[in-house]
Amino acid sequence: MNSDMKKFKTFDSFSFSSNLLNNINSKWLMITAGNLDLYNMMTASWGMFGILWNKPVAEIFVRNTRYTHNFMEKNDYFSVSFFDEDYRNILDLVGSKSGRDFDKMAIKNLTALSYENKTVYFEEANEVLICKKLLAYPLHKDLLPEQINKNFYNTFNEEHHTAFYGEIIQYLKKV
Numbered sequence: 068m069n070s071d072m073k074k075f076k077t078f079d080s081f082s083f084s085s086n087l088l089n090n091i092n093s094k095w096l097m098i099t100a101g102n103l104d105l106y107n108m109m110t111a112s113w114g115m116f117g118i119l120w121n122k123p124v125a126e127i128f129v130r131n132t133r134y135t136h137n138f139m140e141k142n143d144y145f146s147v148s149f150f151d152e153d154y155r156n157i158l159d160l161v162g163s164k165s166g167r168d169f170d171k172m173a174i175k176n177l178t179a180l181s182y183e184n185k186t187v188y189f190e191e192a193n194e195v196l197i198c199k200k201l202l203a204y205p206l207h208k209d210l211l212p213e214q215i216n217k218n219f220y221n222t223f224n225e226e227h228h229t230a231f232y233g234e235i236i237q238y239l240k241k242v
């Protein structure tokens with residue numbers, strides 16, 4: 068681990084906000100699930116954050132064909148991380164290759180940390196949300212507006228997404 072690296076501090080989950088829509092859209096997210104022995108992560112640029120059942124909640128969308136989907140199904144926790152621009156190439160990598168084809172755990176410059184043996188996050192992230200899975204909701208084609216089906220699912224007969232809702236149980240931020 069780089070000793071110059073800033074340390075994470077914990078913050079109240081309800082305080083998470085920082086320029087949210089811009090961050091999701093342009094900086095993207097990294098979604099990680101599993102444990103230190105076996106985890107996988109992928110890049111996402113869709114995500115929703117808000118309040119549900121009085122809890123601070125993250126909602127992310129993972130296509131059923133992603134290797135990460137298996138990890139999301141099998142594990143009770145996942146993490147959502149935001150990185151600096153310096154890590155764009157890593158986000159590109161984990162967002163273009165599947166963990167089925169190469170070992171994402173071996174990526175240099177990413178230091179995996181365990182959050183209380185519940186899930187994995189990375190020392191190099193700036194902000195991390197540790198999420199406890201609340202619901203996995205398959206967005207089947209018959210639920211979606213025609214135009215959305217046409218634009219996002221019909222062209223290559225793609226698989227649908229599952230919306231995973233997680234209670235944000237910890238908000239970590241570098242200060």
Ligand SMILES: Cc1cc2nc3c(=O)[nH]c(=O)nc-3n(C[C@H](O)[C@H](O)[C@H](O)COP(=O)(O)O)c2cc1C
Binds near residue numbers: 108163228
């Ligand atoms: C900018 C960007 C945004 C992405 N957003 C999503 C997303 O929201 N949901 C999704 O299922 N895949 C998304 N992907 C694609 C996955 O990250 C990609 O297919 C990845 O290789 C899956 O890896 P895995 O098979 O190891 O899970 C995105 C990719 C990029 C580059």
